[in-house]
Amino acid sequence: MAVGSEPAVLAPVAATGHGLRHQRLGIALLAALLAVAPLFLYPVFLMKVLCFALFACAFNLLIGYVGLLSFGHAAFFGTAAYAAGHAAKVWGLSPELAVLFATACSAALGLVFGWLAIRRQGIYFAMITLALAQMLYFFYLQAPFTGGEDGIQAIPRGRLLGLVDLSHDLAMYGVVLVVFLGGFLLIYRTIHSPFGQVLKAIRENEPRAVSLGYDTDRYKLAAFVLSAALSGLAGGTKAIVFQLASLTDVHWTMSGEVVLMALVGGLGTVFGPVVGAAVVVSLQNYLAGLGHWVTIVQGCIFVACVLAFRRGLVGELARLIRRPL
């Protein structure tokens, strides 16, 4: 019973090393599509898709590349929405400063939440993030500056750098597109950075990464803060676009929605969360007439994903063409 015979098929076929040209091509294609999209689709709808796409990409950075399932990401999205709304409306900050401030708030919150949650693994990690996010939800429900059930309404879009009037939807769309692409490229770069290599190693086998001398808790925390900050960038931008920050943004269902988006598109894929966000937001928009039934439809999609195509839309496509997407 010699076991020495080489399975020769293994050697050259699965070569993943040779460049990621098709991913770069995909990004260029995505940017081009989004640039011309307002000619065909309603810009406000597109902006909603882009804000949630960025949120889902930020979430996917954790689950897909570090293997951490956060179930409290609404906290970062919602906190940023309130922060941007408050800064723009009450303090009268310009939109870019309001969004920057919002991003910083979410990053700081991410540092606290992450520091508390990172010590636990798997389901315990998810539960701690959920619990912390729920505590924050009840705080925002009571806090005076959030407007309680009403939220912060009529947030001024203002003028970008004091020059460009953002009340015009196309101008606003341009800004959102730049924010989205900036965030998306930052995540793409992170995945393909020395830092990203360590994250992937932790995802694959954390004890082994420790045994190679990596203090994995610090890497996980750094990734958590980065993800929180980018979720905040998405949430803050959303508040400026829709001129509204409300309890919906911090509610646990928002955390669930971002899980659904990443799952539908494909966890651990570059383009999956964007596709997932587009699908989920489209469903919400076009099925809005169904009222509460939308939740049921979403639930069915979730079940279908888990049962039939666990890799998600983009994940399955990537498997078909045998290239990472």
Added chain:
Amino acid sequence: MAGDDAILETEGLTKEFRGFVAVRDVALRVRRGAVHALIGPNGAGKTTCFNLLTKFLQPTAGRILFEGRDITGLRPAQVALLGIVRSFQISAVFGHLTALENVRVALQRKRGESFDFWRSEKVLERWNGRARELLDAVGIAAFADVPAAELPYGRKRALELATTIALEPRLMLLDEPTAGMGREDVGRITALIREVAKGRTVLMVEHNLAVVADLCDTITVLVRGEILAEGDYARISADPRVREAYLGSEEG
């Protein structure tokens, strides 16, 4: 200190899990340059010992000295940086990374921390050459671009070894390096370990006594968490207590 060339020493090393003493008062001494085996029946506390030495577990009592320095209070990542690198019972590779990337993750440690998420991973390509050398040294250069999960079992263990050596450890702890292997793979890995042990110190847990006899110059027998005997293979295999506790089943 003079003349006492122990790279690793433990004093009264004890680990208790809720009243169950897994490792009791172990005084282990690993000579620099030795290939030292830790053997014993199942449940003797060999893997617990490994976890204590690499600080994956915190001892209940006792001290661990590495090159005369007390490392009892250090964290596992710090121990690794001092030069104590372990392998795992189940082959520990990064499945979705290619073989080359696996080794590079270890080499990457040389640049210090890698928190630079804004930099391209192209900066890591400077280690590709060294990574290929290491893959070549363990005979899997042809698999450089294959995801580690797709490698056959024996090759995974070879890859793990290459990744471990990449850190240039002063002390390698191998946890059952030949577990679950066919005879041919065992021969290959044994030869490999002999090769990489040159100029290093190796402490290994191993069940395959033929491998132990072949590779190791010192053997410590652990039974129920305590050291029963120590010496070279001839002495250990002649010790009646060891025969009773460990080899006895093979005799009768």
